[in-house]
Amino acid sequence: MKMYQVDAFTTQLFKGNPAAVIVLDQWLDDGLMQHIALENNLSETAFVKKNTLNNYDIRWFTPTDEVPFCGHATLASAFILFQEVEGLEYIEFETRELGTFYIRQKNEKVVMNFPILRAKKLEDYPKALNTAFDLPFKQVYLNDQAYLIEYDSAQQVLDVQPDFFKLREISLASKEIYGKTRDIVITAQGHKDYDCISRYFAPAIGVNEDPVTGSIHTAIIPLWAEKLEKDVITAYQASSRGGWLYGEILPNDRIEISGQAKLYMVADIHI
Structure with missing residues (x-):
């Protein structure tokens, strides 16, 4: 079985966020997919099942759980399909919880x-957030995925030092409130190179800092589009790897998020 590893939201190898992609004719057993994701030990492994030339089902697994949405592994999957499938001009990804991408x-x-x-x-908001970071923040927001914490400047987002133990406890406690864990993201207005900046923390699922998180930008980009009164936004996620995302607000509560990718590895899985 062939597997691809792709660095997403970057034009350079070893930057952006790595994801594994496996294209299937039929679903594997859920437990087997989870074992493969654990063995890969990447933040996400995407499994894509072909329905027609342009229509595919997509699922995403971390090393520990299946997740309802992953942006960078969606980008990586589309990148591979556009490379490998002759005549493919567009893709419809069918998801279990969020409809069609x-x-x-x-x-x-x-x-x-x-x-x-x-x-x-x-x-x-959880008052423990006040002591989970070494710099005071401005405001807290919440969506279905994460607490979004706004800082006054891009430099503060770059400089802040999180307490990962406290962030993990906050995320785990959020499950009792909302029925599922919430991760934590910090964000601020950018400068001349980008409109907004962010960093993303998910220690409750074993990822202290995620390199580039496409899914959360379905909240970050609309937030800054409203604040900056513009519909086209350039976003930078300031992890050690770093990544660039380009967003445009569309009608009907939709958003386009764009990015580039680089193929790192093609491998054979023996199971």
Whole structure:
């Protein structure tokens, strides 16, 4: 069985966020897919099942769990399909919880049409957040995936030192409140090179800092689009690997998020 490893949201190898991609004719057993994701030990392994030339089912697994949405592994999957499937001009990815994702190519970018997963301002947020970071923040928002914490400047986002133990406890405690864990992202307005900056923390699922998180930008980009009063946003995620995302707000509560990718590895799995 062939597997690809792709660095997503970057034009350089060893930057962006690595994801594994496996294209199937039929689903494997769920337990086997989870074992493969654990063996890969990447933040996500995507499994894609072909329905028709343009229509595919997609699922995403971390080393420990199946997740409802992963942006960078969606980009990696589309990147591979556009390379490997002759005559493929667009892709429809069918998801279990978020409907259909519409994917196309434009100017060497993979363009992904997602639903906006908007974040709402929180007045009553977990007070442990105040001591989980060494710099005070401005405001807290929440969507279905994460707490979004706004800082005053891009430099603060770059400089802040998180307490991962406290962040893990906050994420685990959120399950009792909302029925599922929430990760934590910090964000601020950018400068001349990008409109907004972020960093993403998910210690509750074993990822202290995620390199580049496409899914959360369905909330980050709309937040800054509203604040900056513009529909086209360039976003930078400032992990040690770093990654670039390009967003455009669409009608009907949809968003296009674009990025580039680099193929790192093609491997054979023996099972």
